[in-house]
Amino acid sequence: MRLIAIEEHILPSAVRKAWAAAPEPHDPVSAAADGGENGVRLADLEAGRLALMDEQGVDVQVLSLTTPGLHNLTPDTAVDMACRVNDLIARTCARHPDRFQGFAALPTPDPDAAPRELERAVRELGLKGALVCGRTRERHLDHPSLRPMLAKAEELRAPIFIHPQTPLAAVRAANYAGIGETADLALAAFGLGWHYEAGLQWVRLAAAGVFDELPDLQIILGHWGEVVLFYLERMTPVFERTLDLRRSFTDYARNNLYVTGSGMWSETYLQRCLEIVGPERLLFSTDFPYQYRPGGAPRRFVEDVSLDDAVRAGFAHGNWERLTGQTD
Template sequence: MTTRRRTLIGMGALAANALSLGQAPQARATEGAESGPANDESRTATADFPLARAIDVHAHYITPTYRQALIDAGLDQPDGMSAIPAWSVDGALELMDSTGIAAALLSVSSPGFAVGDHHTARALVRQVNEEGAALVKANPTRFGLLASLPLPDADAAVEEVAHVFDVLKADGISLETNYEGTYLGDPSFRPVLAELNERQAVVHLHPTSPACWEATALGRARPMIEFLFDTTRTVTQLILDRVVENYPDIRFIVPHAGAALPVLADRIAAFALTESTPPVDVIGALKRLHYDVAGFALPRALPALLHLVDTERLLYGSDYPFTAEAAVKALGVRLAATDVLTAQQRQRVLSGNAARLFPRLADGGNS
């Protein structure tokens, strides 16, 4: 059985499971998307619109330029997945309308821009950022941009930070968990972190394959477990190397319900006691971060995360299109039905918390 067929079967089973929790979302046309669900303040989460008024902080875009660059670099099966998923503006808006998502922050997923030498990567980052900004300009109430940086070239990355914020008016930054095996807390990246701290940037972390994936992935697609461990690894470094402490104005978003951090937090904190005097306050640092609930947050990951942080730190994420449309809808129904969150907490997760991080989108794209 092919990987693609297994994926489709698995997503079908997920959708069937969600149907037992409530009526499946009904499709809506994209006509009138600009003034439709994004501005319908009366909508509440139901089986028809399980993600009513949500601001999706973990959504991806794949422009023709970027797709071709991946293909040319031999990355047409990114991170061991079967294919680069299809993506279009119309398709994204149709999914948003059919679930009630008001706005989505667009970013580039793994494998990022590891497509050649640093000069090639730098040029591609600039072009894809420009294309992302054009998508936002054409759909200002529906899309935001979390721009990419050409790391591990720190000097180029500092220049790109200035460009994306001062010229493109990006809403934030998306960083891979490692760049060519160098993790985000590495001293070579400190000039970039200092610039992001100065700008009080929102920085969404996104996992990618670790440098050692050939030995650790067990011959399977890296998003299954390697992504979660790589997120855990880079956040652990950011905390233990005091990046979170020394750059307090960066507002980090950790994906996938905190990955393995809720389970490992106490273990990391215990080891931190042996590393420095005074020791790093690991639990305190984790509580200051933000977390999206993209992927399989229920039934187990979200309750574990809630033992670490309160709901004011949680944000909705779809991971579309790397999470297929059927799965996004099924997971949305599951989130709408869970008793882990009260109705007030659920709306906070869907939109209220993100509105504080991304006020432009909370204000209908006008600020």
């Protein structure tokens, strides 16, 4: 069974340098998460990565720039880095077409350039969509200036993966501080806070009427829906009373959202997502290299989880191939 993992990250040295040179405040997570062995694996696009894919039982990785992407750079730098990163991903895919596909990195600090780069990445480079990290500093993904980028994604039938990003410093200070320096950062980021951040971006898109305006726009959320998916039963009636939307939040989840596990090997979460979004909207991912585990855990999870053969095949590869036009 072919196994395609769609949230698999890279970090070129040029992007590290651009982050360091960007205006403050800087995202504090990379220093904690992207060094050491993770740093080596993020930079490796050849034999080392392929060997670990083989060990995991993963046939294809969909490569993407890790968080916080290009969102905190100056507009000019973001445009330059987007071109360089996307060209790098495309060259890697060309060298190993049976092993790699790619998500584009987009220069969201320049809202006019972002849709142009998305079109170049998809039409000229053959990338399959884009991965963004929610906010661009204080500007959320539903901001009107970013609507052309979302419209271009709908036009191209290119899915947008919303990846977590660390909350703003003011939010961290208000909600996640006071336990201890290391614990505060973990709580604000990969422990909890950045999952709320990513899920909130999808909720905001729905609440702002983006899916009414762009009914064919497809969004992907990792980590089994970034917490908010499990609150649809709460959100649906609340927003039906308070917002003038054409459809319910439940309908948006079943028509405009795909979910993936990001290396969280939980059958309980998978089954709940299956009930919420349906079998054709489950995608597989390992969140490489952050959730890497030796011993073939990714393939074993897919093979052992309680799904019928058709749903299992869709989860493993078929749903992604259909979403990105690689099969009928």
